[in-house]
Every structure is written in structure tokens, then in C-alpha cells.
Amino acid sequence: MRLLPLSMVEPGMRLGKKIYNSDGLTLLGEQIELTASMIRRLEGHGIDFVYIDDPRTNDLVIRDLLSEETRSRAITEIRDSFRKIADTQLKRKTATTLQVGKSFRGLMDMIMTDLSQHKDAMIMLSNISVMDDYLFQHSLNVCIYSTMLGMADGYSREELTTLGLGALLHDVGKTQIPLELLRKKDRLTEAEFSHIKHHTSFGFQFLKDEPNIPLLVAHCAFQHHERLDGSGYPRGLKGEEIHDYARWIGLVDSYDAMTTHRVYRKAMLPHQAMEILFTGTGSLYDKQKIELFRDKIAVYPIGITVTLSTGEKGVVVDLNATVPHRPVVRLLQDEGGQELDGSREIDLSKALSVMIVGVNDEPVAP
Incomplete structure (x- = not known):
């Protein structure tokens, strides 16, 4: 495919x-x-x-990190819980009004069980071919990516549970933002953007007293838009003032937002999003986290069409874990544009003089 x-x-x-x-x-x-x-x-x-x-x-197999059962339950759980929260005024909520902790912990157990079977896999795009409200799918994507990266970084199961819950619920405060504002296609006014930024505080206020939700999860919602140089919000925290989990979630949140369709722009491909993220290395995002993310992300996903520096075109059919930006490519067109039978492959981790210069007929930045 x-x-x-x-x-x-x-x-x-x-x-x-x-x-x-x-x-x-x-x-x-x-x-x-x-x-x-x-x-x-x-x-x-x-x-x-x-x-x-x-x-x-037709021999390519794109394996999903989550089973259909887990994915279906996750989307349903996130959607139903977020809609209930949206109907609740957070300032009037009591501790017994909405108890999402138990159900979301059960969901995290299912997600971690599925992901543990693929812990050495490269992270593929999770939002392709999914028709869904952005907030629900985005919450699941950020959870998948963050948990996989936490596994790669050596987190314990307890730490992964907290990180995963923080990722699942990092944007829960957006349930208190008017939909017409979240879905606005035109440029936001300064007042509108200021209102949207309050979702971090809304999320913290809701989560900090929720039973079965660690306080760190509330801080993930509060801090995921903070940046190393103090340019983030809501408090302008810097460096070590931002919790490690929130730094992971902030990085992944940015990546998934860029690689997901939004009402105001089309989705980017991973290589395009990673180029943007790397410009923030050391100022917005941790260098170590960016580098680990780069090493775990399928920059050129299996199945994507690429143009090589030789003029030939092909499809990525396998990934090289040690050099993710140099995959195995099955050639489908020669340098003159003639169709090939797909019987020849080139491993870019070995053919070091050959480079990917285009994706889907668009040039790749050198």
C-alpha cells in the first residue's frame, strides 16, 4: 500500500x-x-x-500501536468524559461530581499493555485515516507518543501511568472554551487567544482535586505550554521549573498539532514538523528530548512516496531504527519517469551518496 x-x-x-x-x-x-x-x-x-x-x-503491513478494541474504547472514553466535563462549570464542581480518575486509569492500563508489545517500534503517525473531533483524537495521540517516549527514556510503569494520564488529560481545560473559538478559521484576536490560553488553568483547577488523579497530572495540564526560555504560558516558567512530564507533553503536543489537520491548515508530514521543532532546540524544548524523539519517530512513514537524488521515485517500505531519516525505499519509477515493477530496493543507510530530496513530489529542505 x-x-x-x-x-x-x-x-x-x-x-x-x-x-x-x-x-x-x-x-x-x-x-x-x-x-x-x-x-x-x-x-x-x-x-x-x-x-x-x-x-x-501489497506486502507492506502498517501495524497500529493500539488494537481496534483499545482505540475504540479510548476515543469513546475521552469523548464521553470530555463532553460531561464540558457541561459542568468547573467553579461549581465538587469532588464527587465527576470522577474520571478510575475510568482513565483503566484505559491507561489497556494502552500500556498494547504499547508494551511495540516498545521498540518506530512511532508512526497516529491520526491518518481517522475522522474525529480534533480534541479527542489529539488527546489520544499525545498519550500514545508520550508513553512510547517515556518507555524509551526508561520510565517505570508507575511513572508511565502518570505521564500517560497527564497526556490524555493535558487539554481537558479546552472543554471550557467555546467551540466556535476553538474552531475559528480566521486569525485569533489578542483577546481570543488570551481566552484560549486559560485552558491550562481550567485544566489544573479541574484535575487537582479529582480522586485517583495524581497532582502531577494536574500540573501537566497547567504547564504543557510553558517553554524552557520562559516564553510560554500561563506563568512563564523556565528550565527546571517545568516538570519533566510537562516538557515531554509540550513537545509532543506541538508535534501532533502540526501533523494533524486543523480548520485553518492542512496536516504537515513528520519531516516538516521535525524541522520546525528542531529550530526550538535549547530555547523551547530540551535537546535530549528532541534528539530522542527524532530517533523514535518515523520521519518518512512506511508507504510514503519519496524522490531520490538520483531522480528515481519510490515508496518507503522499511525503517532503520538507528538512522530513521535513511529508510529502505522500493523503486517505482526510474530517473526518466518510467514505471518499474517494484522489484528493486535501496537501503539508504548503506547507499550514503543517495539522499531523499522530495516527498509526494514536493522538495525536502536540505
């Missing part, structure tokens, strides 16, 4: 991977032949990329 931007998908192409609805259930199954109306509908729902069947790459 191949991972194509929706702009390159044509009627008659067949899906190579399922598309899920807002409940985490299958909406369109594998091998469904796409029509023009289906493609328009996917575009309207914010789907920017889909996996397409291609006989030359």
Missing part, C-alpha cells in the same frame, strides 16, 4: 487501510473502491492522507 495525500487520490483507487469514524469504528474498509463523492466527503472531514492499494507494495 502507499500513503498518498488526498489531493493525489483519484476515483477508482482502492483503500489499503481502514478509515475510522468518530467512535473509533470502521467507516470505510480495506479494498473499498473510492468514488469522487467519497473523496470529497473525506476532504470535508479533514482527512489529508490515506493508504491506497498498490500491487507493487
Whole structure:
């Protein structure tokens, strides 16, 4: 299968991977032949990329880090809990009004069990082919990425539980922000942005007294927009004043926001998002965390179409864990644009003179 931007998908192409609805259930199954109306509908729902069947790459298997059961329960749990919280005025909440701690701890157990089976895997995009409200899927994505990175960084299971809960609930304060503000397509006014920034305080106030929720989880919600140089909010904390978990979540939150479709722009691909994150190394984000993230992220996801410095084009079919930016590429077009049968592959970790110079026919920054 191949991972194509929706702009390159044509009627008659067949899906190579399922598309899920807002409940985490299958909406369109594998091998469904796409029509023009289906493609328009996917575009309207914010789907920017889909996996397409291609006989030359039909041996590729894109393994999800979460089982369908876990993903479905997670989206349902996040959605239902956040909607209940949205209906509750936080200033009037009592400790017994909403007890999300028990259900979210059970959910974290399921997530960690699934992720522990893939702890050495490269982190692939989690939001491709999912039709969902941004807040719910974003919360799950940040949890998946943060937990995987915590595993790679040697955190204990107890630490991973707290980090994962902090990631799941980092944006819970946005349930108190008007939807029309969160979904505004035009540039926010200074007053509107100031109001949105209050979601960190709203989240802290809600979580700090919740039963079965560690206080550190509340601080993750409070601090995930703080930055090393003090340029973040709400308190302008610097360096070690920001908890380690919040620094992880802040980094991952930024990455997922960039690689997810938003009402005001299309999703970026991982290599584009990582270029932006690296510009903040040492000022916004920890150097060690950025480097570990870089080493665990599939910068060029399996199935993506790349152009090589030789002029040949192909599809990424395997990843090299030690050098993620130099994957294995199956050649589909020669330098003259002639179609190939897909029988030849090139391992860029060994062919050091060959570089990836384009992704989906767009140039890659040197």
C-alpha cells in the first residue's frame, strides 16, 4: 500500500487501510473502491492522507500501536468524559461530581499493555485515516507518543501511568472554551487567544482535586505550554521549573498539532514538523528530548512516496531504527519517469551518496 495525500487520490483507487469514524469504528474498509463523492466527503472531514492499494507494495503491513478494541474504547472514553466535563462549570464542581480518575486509569492500563508489545517500534503517525473531533483524537495521540517516549527514556510503569494520564488529560481545560473559538478559521484576536490560553488553568483547577488523579497530572495540564526560555504560558516558567512530564507533553503536543489537520491548515508530514521543532532546540524544548524523539519517530512513514537524488521515485517500505531519516525505499519509477515493477530496493543507510530530496513530489529542505 502507499500513503498518498488526498489531493493525489483519484476515483477508482482502492483503500489499503481502514478509515475510522468518530467512535473509533470502521467507516470505510480495506479494498473499498473510492468514488469522487467519497473523496470529497473525506476532504470535508479533514482527512489529508490515506493508504491506497498498490500491487507493487501489497506486502507492506502498517501495524497500529493500539488494537481496534483499545482505540475504540479510548476515543469513546475521552469523548464521553470530555463532553460531561464540558457541561459542568468547573467553579461549581465538587469532588464527587465527576470522577474520571478510575475510568482513565483503566484505559491507561489497556494502552500500556498494547504499547508494551511495540516498545521498540518506530512511532508512526497516529491520526491518518481517522475522522474525529480534533480534541479527542489529539488527546489520544499525545498519550500514545508520550508513553512510547517515556518507555524509551526508561520510565517505570508507575511513572508511565502518570505521564500517560497527564497526556490524555493535558487539554481537558479546552472543554471550557467555546467551540466556535476553538474552531475559528480566521486569525485569533489578542483577546481570543488570551481566552484560549486559560485552558491550562481550567485544566489544573479541574484535575487537582479529582480522586485517583495524581497532582502531577494536574500540573501537566497547567504547564504543557510553558517553554524552557520562559516564553510560554500561563506563568512563564523556565528550565527546571517545568516538570519533566510537562516538557515531554509540550513537545509532543506541538508535534501532533502540526501533523494533524486543523480548520485553518492542512496536516504537515513528520519531516516538516521535525524541522520546525528542531529550530526550538535549547530555547523551547530540551535537546535530549528532541534528539530522542527524532530517533523514535518515523520521519518518512512506511508507504510514503519519496524522490531520490538520483531522480528515481519510490515508496518507503522499511525503517532503520538507528538512522530513521535513511529508510529502505522500493523503486517505482526510474530517473526518466518510467514505471518499474517494484522489484528493486535501496537501503539508504548503506547507499550514503543517495539522499531523499522530495516527498509526494514536493522538495525536502536540505
